Amino acid sequence: MLRVYILDNGVLKTDKNNVVAGATMCTRTRPFAQHEFYEMPVMSVLIEHDNGYLLFDTGSNMHSMEKGYWDEGIQDIYELKQSLGQNIEIQLATCGVRKEEINTVVLSHMHFDHTGNLKLFKNAKVYAPKADVEFARNAFAKGDSTAAFGYHKPDLELPINYTLVEKDFELFKGVEVICLPGHSPGVLGLVVHTEKSGTLIFPMDAVYTKEIYGPPAKASGLVFNRTEYFASIEKVREIAKKYRAQVIPAHDNEVFKNLKKAPYYYE
Template sequence: MSHYTIKALRIGELYLPHGGSLMRDPIHCWLVQGNGYNILVDSGMAEIPVIRQRLKVGGSGGGHPALLALLAEHGLTPADIHYVVLTHMHFDHAENLDLFPDSMVVVQRAELLGAVDPVPSQRVYYWQSSIDNLLARKRTRKVMLLDGDHELVPGVQLLSVPSHTEGMQVVVVSTEKGRAAIVSDLGDHYRYWFPADARATKSPQRSLSDAFLTGNIRSESERTWQKAMAHVVANSDIVIPAHDFRVPTSVPEQWFAIPDSTDGDLAHVPPPGGFN
């Protein structure tokens, strides 16, 4: 059995309008290592000045400097990355691809088509720079377009789960303790996966004890999204959401299905120095 480790790389934060105030949204990439492979799941967001100019929101980090520094912490440069797997092509998950000219970028064909012609409500999330960085790669053989579930390498499975976007995919990684699903925005906080559990959310909903909570940003129906989440649960042991502060930073050393409590959820706790 092929086993891997997963490291959470927090490339920055976004400060997003929410209920009349601001919400902190941590932005993660994921470094999957094992069996001679270095795999980067998602390539993160641009630097905050660029995002502020385009979307009028603040934050911290992002861009080439942040991603290069995170890789360096693990003794890596972009040249060491064999695959960059894009869970989807929204601006906070698919920028910085130009750092990886020699890596194989892996994306669902439906996602690329959806990025070029998105559902109207998602036009703001797909940036031309992400599309251009993918299509303008020097060697077209360095782009792998998929049509459904796929085994990337032994022990790393990609699940096609149309939901949040038309070509959403989840990365399921085999570790010494079990299968960890990097679920990205299929359910980007633990509350979406465990909506009735007080450890996952401050507002548990008993009516959802046998179901999931689906997001508002979607290309598919709620029923399709529920099936997508069930498909992931059936093929993994734990989930790792994209934008929750409580995600494990090192797997399998840290291994849990649900956080101990909501105490570490900093979404509505102002960052040091306040929002900017």
């Protein structure tokens, strides 16, 4: 049994330059470029497997927009829009799953839009990229607000006994975790081999959009380490070629529209 459900957690509305670096920059051939807003879909991936229910990223939660939870800097740049039906518990319910049934969580990285509902999954074993958890914790410990931007302190302070990941491994039969650093110090992607739909790759923020993926690959608005960032995109491309896989970028609203979404699934 291996089913892949894509859960819809709403959108983050932001300046397009935060998605594709320099997207609306004026140039000689485009002297009157206009700023544009872009609505980045926020998704989580639920995998139903013989080993139980795995949730890849815990998405965002509308409560985070309440004053005092997400800090104002984040709220100002990334406005979350989420209907009641896009709440993660309701999304899970459409698949017939309760939050208590999630026994495994994989966090792609620790940025606020990917860890938003983490506190709901206390029963789960939680995997996270070691470099990202350590970087965020250090930034908060040092009071370095620039480095800490994008991380939400209360999510990092939850009493979770993380299994910290430093290298690629097979988590369940047909489900591989791969390391794709660069967007942030640590990013984990998922490679899922299904019977009928072939291989699906979820690189999360290593690949924001189809435009970012290229080729040629482009920088997103947020890049922690450029060398690692571009190497990770090429790593995704290699794996995609090997398995003739479908690459599903994290935040592409056109791609997202055309995906099968919960309660429908890939199998």
